[in-house]
Amino acid sequence: MSLHLWNSRFSITVVRQCSTIFTSSSGILKLQHTAASSSNFGASSQTQRREMSNQPRGSRDSSGSGGQGGAGGAANVPGFQHPHCDRQAMYDQPVRKQRTKGGSYDYDLIVIGGGSAGLACAKEAVLNGARVACLDYVKPTPTLGTKWGVGGTCVNVGCIPKKLMHQASLLGEAVHEAASYGWNVDDKIKPDWGKLVQSVQNHIKSVNWVTRVDLRDKKVEYINGLGSFVDSHTLLAKLKSGERTITAQTFVIAVGGRPRYPDIPGAVEYGITSDDIFSLDHEPGKTLVVGAGYIGLECAGFLKGLGYEPTVMVRSIVLRGFDQQMAELVASSMEERGIPFLRKTVPLSVEKQEDGKLLVKFKNVETGEEAEDTFDTVLWAIGRKGLVDDLNLPNAGVNTQKDKIPVDSQEATNVANIYAVGDIIYGKPELTPVAILAGRLLARRLYGGATQRMDYADVATTVFTPLEYACVGLSEEDAVKQYGADEVEVFHGYYKPTEFFIPQKSVRYCYLKAVAERHGDQRVYGLHYIGPVAGEVIQGFAAALKSGLTINTLINTVGIHPTTAEEFTRLNITKRSGLDPTPATCCS
């Protein structure tokens, strides 16, 4: 017995976090519940909502399959219609019945791309009886030649290493705070970049391995090769050992994206991207981060926390696509920590000086003024580009839009047997959990007889800046755009996290708001939070919002004291009132 325990404690087992993708046993229940629940959809939205929530867990499909009842029209559409998810339009279009299996093809399904979307889709398809191959290939980065294993962006050069480096940076901060809490801490703590990179890379390698084992166990044929279409049923895979032509009834394109480089001298030769930073074999030193999207801000944030000197260069706005009041607060909180922002500025060129440092020339786009500075590292974070080029899409007849692939509500491209999921699809959130769920639902529709489609609305997300920002639902400006300023009420407040008092941390940017309907039920359109552990705070609220949260429910929810999440239940000042949103005391 003791040996047994010993054994299980000290072996790295296959059960491991995000690469272990959920399985479901609800497949058989689905159709029955769909039939049963579709008759209810004529009722008022209130009762419908209640009925949906009363259904057993196994019937998750039914809430999304109202349009399949047969009668058609508005009465068949589920009652809860969140403003920016046009579920009615989505379900007006019936699920296409397409032959997805059999035939004389090598596989039923070939998934191109072994990232979050592709792996989830491939595994779920096998689970539903399909013969599946999954292609994965990583082109080395142009500057440093960085490459990685199976698993895609999130595991290798995205969410996972980013969160780990963010954690490293938070720990440094915590050590400083520890002194005020009575710990005897050496004043001079120093990060060891090499050790951090090693630890992060070790974790990634272990995830790569677990992913590989998982694919084998789930009987997905893994092909380490770059795929390009010959025609709509044939793919040419370039492998290390040569080329191989494979055919399939159905294809899922899940190739994702990679960082862009600006078109200026020296960009590719001397600049790196988020593809390189997490495995960089030397300290980044003084770093110019070009771009103020979430990737740029997060990189600048953890570099600062680790003691390097980042500067953020912003062409126009910070955190495009996010609520701009919150975005500016995030930027200000970073400036307060000593990260300079070069506003309205674009880079012109990068040159390598004799001392090895990088001379960057840049220009203010408003004044036309030019300036220059030297850096140890230049990191491009100006956006990501879909990897459509290598796919030879014209051979299959698949349309593209810029560097992405437009799809309908069933993730189908314009070619009937070719689908796309994940970051490669046009106009949808580029987030791992979105990709995983969309990929899995697609496989269930293709091979499991399911009808549920991916709902891309109200997806919560977090920006892991030193002071984190998380949100779900509409930004204030989007709510105003959709409903008009007169119909939108914003509840807001600054707050003071209890644990910030003792180390006297700045509470200046700890702020949250709820964007809601002004009249009637006061449905909540969006929740926004800046503060510690933002993702953990917002995740649960996301479920509430998805269930039709109202301001009344929110303020009648009893908070957990002392937390920062409870601040949402204490919101009572509207922007319209003009009252001061700063708190007087901690427990009033």
Place this chain on the structure above:
Amino acid sequence: MSAYRNRLLSLMKAHRRLTSAGSSRRQPIFDVETRKDFERRVINSDRPVVVDFHASWCCPCKALAPRLENIVSEQGGKVRLARVDIDEHGELAMDYNVGSVPSLVVINKGKVVNRMVGLQTSEYIRDWLKKVMSHDEN
């Protein structure tokens, strides 16, 4: 019959000794470099080989390595130890159904005769190997 087999084996052994690349082949503890290397030194080995599937990122693997080296050394050349880095030789690990590391696989005459997963105490490994060896002799 068995006398004939023994003679054949010793003949083959002698032949291999003549054609072998050098002393490196007979090292009792070695890292597997390539798939061919694995075929040559593990599959075609004249004595049982303990294959240690390990990874650089696996702490239990690091703890197991020195114990294993000691125990194999105690065997006085009756058994060899081959180390396989699963990140470098993923296919090999897949072929031998390795799902967790560290995984020990004992291969004799090209066939898997026993396996062990996870970090164990030296005593346990010693007993385990003894059983494997005695089983092999029968």
